[in-house]
Amino acid sequence: MDAIDLEVTVHALAGIAEEMMARLVRAAFSANIKERRDCSTALFDRHGRTVAQAAAIPVHLGALGDAVRSVMARDPRPGEVYLLNDPFAGGSHLPDLTMVNAVGRPEAPGQLLGFTVSRAHHADVGGMRPGSMPADSTTIYQEGLVIPPTRIALGDRFDDNVLALVLANVRQPDLRLGDLRAQLAAGRLGAERVAAYAAGLGSDALESRLDAVLAYSERRVRSRIAALADGVYRAVDYLEDPQMGEVPLVVTVTVAGDGMTIDFAGTAPQVPGNLNAPLAVTRSAVAFALRALLDPYLPANDGAMAPVTLVVPEGCVLAARPPAAVVAGNVETSQRVADLLFLALSEATAGYAQGQGTMNNLILGNSRFSYYETIGGGQGAGPTGPGLDGVHVGMSNTLNTPIEALELEYPLRVRHYGLRDDSGGRGVHRGGFGIVRTVEVLEDCTLSILSDRRAHPPQGAAGGGEGATGQNLLNARPLPAKTSQPLKAGDRVRIETPGGGGWGDLGAASD
Numbered sequence: 001m002d003a004i005d006l007e008v009t010v011h012a013l014a015g016i017a018e019e020m021m022a023r024l025v026r027a028a029f030s031a032n033i034k035e036r037r038d039c040s041t042a043l044f045d046r047h048g049r050t051v052a053q054a055a056a057i058p059v060h061l062g063a064l065g066d067a068v069r070s071v072m073a074r075d076p077r078p079g080e081v082y083l084l085n086d087p088f089a090g091g092s093h094l095p096d097l098t099m100v101n102a103v104g105r106p107e108a109p110g111q112l113l114g115f116t117v118s119r120a121h122h123a124d125v126g127g128m129r130p131g132s133m134p135a136d137s138t139t140i141y142q143e144g145l146v147i148p149p150t151r152i153a154l155g156d157r158f159d160d161n162v163l164a165l166v167l168a169n170v171r172q173p174d175l176r177l178g179d180l181r182a183q184l185a186a187g188r189l190g191a192e193r194v195a196a197y198a199a200g201l202g203s204d205a206l207e208s209r210l211d212a213v214l215a216y217s218e219r220r221v222r223s224r225i226a227a228l229a230d231g232v233y234r235a236v237d238y239l240e241d242p243q244m245g246e247v248p249l250v251v252t253v254t255v256a257g258d259g260m261t262i263d264f265a266g267t268a269p270q271v272p273g274n275l276n277a278p279l280a281v282t283r284s285a286v287a288f289a290l291r292a293l294l295d296p297y298l299p300a301n302d303g304a305m306a307p308v309t310l311v312v313p314e315g316c317v318l319a320a321r322p323p324a325a326v327v328a329g330n331v332e333t334s335q336r337v338a339d340l341l342f343l344a345l346s347e348a349t350a351g352y353a354q355g356q357g358t359m360n361n362l363i364l365g366n367s368r369f370s371y372y373e374t375i376g377g378g379q380g381a382g383p384t385g386p387g388l389d390g391v392h393v394g395m396s397n398t399l400n401t402p403i404e405a406l407e408l409e410y411p412l413r414v415r416h417y418g419l420r421d422d423s424g425g426r427g428v429h430r431g432g433f434g435i436v437r438t439v440e441v442l443e444d445c446t447l448s449i450l451s452d453r454r455a456h457p458p459q460g461a462a463g464g465g466e467g468a469t470g471q472n473l474l475n476a477r478p479l480p481a482k483t484s485q486p487l488k489a490g491d492r493v494r495i496e497t498p499g500g501g502g503w504g505d506l507g508a509a510s511d
Helices: 003-027 064-072 160-167 173-201 203-226 279-294 327-344 403-409 506-510
Strands: 039-045 050-053 080-084 096-105 108-121 150-154 231-241 245-256 259-263 308-311 361-365 370-373 412-420 434-441 445-450 471-474 477-479 482-487 492-496
Touching: 003 039, 003 050, 003 108, 003 173, 003 203, 039 064, 039 173, 050 064, 050 203, 064 080, 064 096, 064 108, 064 279, 080 173, 096 173, 108 173, 108 203, 150 160, 160 173, 173 203, 203 259, 203 279, 231 327, 245 327, 279 308, 279 327, 327 361, 327 445, 361 434, 361 492, 403 412, 412 492, 445 492, 471 482
Parallel strands: 259 308
Antiparallel strands: 039 050, 039 108, 080 096, 080 150, 096 108, 231 245, 245 259, 361 370, 361 445, 412 434, 434 492, 445 482, 471 477, 471 492
16 A cells, blocks of 8 residues: 555544544443543454554553454354453453454455454442452452353344343442443444445455555564664562562563564562453553553554564463452553563663552442542653653553542542642652542442552652652551452542652753
């Protein structure tokens, strides 16, 4: 294809994914999807390769492909819709429900053309605690209903038997049903748009264009890797585990020509708690970090990872075996993997400081409501300027829940919400400030917090200072980084999120 046709194809595919995302957000029932946009949509070809993804959640970036390939193993027929959340079959953690629509070729409806996919974080999928994100789980069965790739619909009609089984095992089933219908509608819209696009071009011509788009992304990434100095780059960072203490993550990045090998040998074995990550989540974190470091405007497809060889020892905390608990692996371990790659490649790239490195997951709920939110913090500074204040950093790209929407939908009251002054690391360019958020519960409920960077601060770069560590408090009493416990009406939970690292040595600059 010539450059114009290529650019038109890239944007046409991205436009379909973005339109799917817009329908999912507009049609959803729960605040976590309709307000925070904790969801993603994507397009895949018939070989299970990502060809486009909406600008949504980075932790979904590289994981959806494993889910589609798990569905492909079930020999799906055009028009069938599959549901899954099994982290060991391409899922991330159990609250993320993935819906995969098989799309037929317009001229031969019985033959596969590709897949449209949505993934959305549902506020509850059962398990030992409301919100399905317990801080104290030790096996995946405590975290909620596990759904292997299962046919849940044909066209726009749910299989009532499968749907009844899913909804019987979750809290607030009416909300879950509304969100599942929104995902079904988004997938159907994407299927219609892809079929119409193929009808105009011809399915064979469209498949040739998809090959060209993937090859284009691969060429761009190879050119960026070739511009780096050949060499071996290493880094070590730590997760904070309530039982194990420090959990080391180790990476060795080898750059040779236009290819790269990323090896996590030396990383800790999987842990008894829930910081374990399935391989799909680790792959997502790697894809995000490389995209951010090498080419932020790269089309989001599988071509970007073609020059990368990923080595993750089976059974380590980054490639856990079932039935490991994994709920924090998706939200916290993924953040640390991204931080680790930023640290390892700081010599070879622009050398940005680390951001807050945690999602500060806050979960409150009982049988009547399930509230979930990730809270932003400080972004790391870089050579071009200071870090941003109070934003989602790394693997989360959600919005916040507006206070008006939160207090309308839940028995909660926001008592304080603002920036955390002077929490960014010092430097020629300072790190971004974290956030302070205090929430009062108006009903007895359960609290779960999954956070990190409470003991190990975000690192600065080029001589810049560390960002402030975060802290959690209940009625002014300090809480651990990861905790689950009951609350009484009137209790107040305060989350102070980390700041970003600073960039540049102030002393050297003044000299």
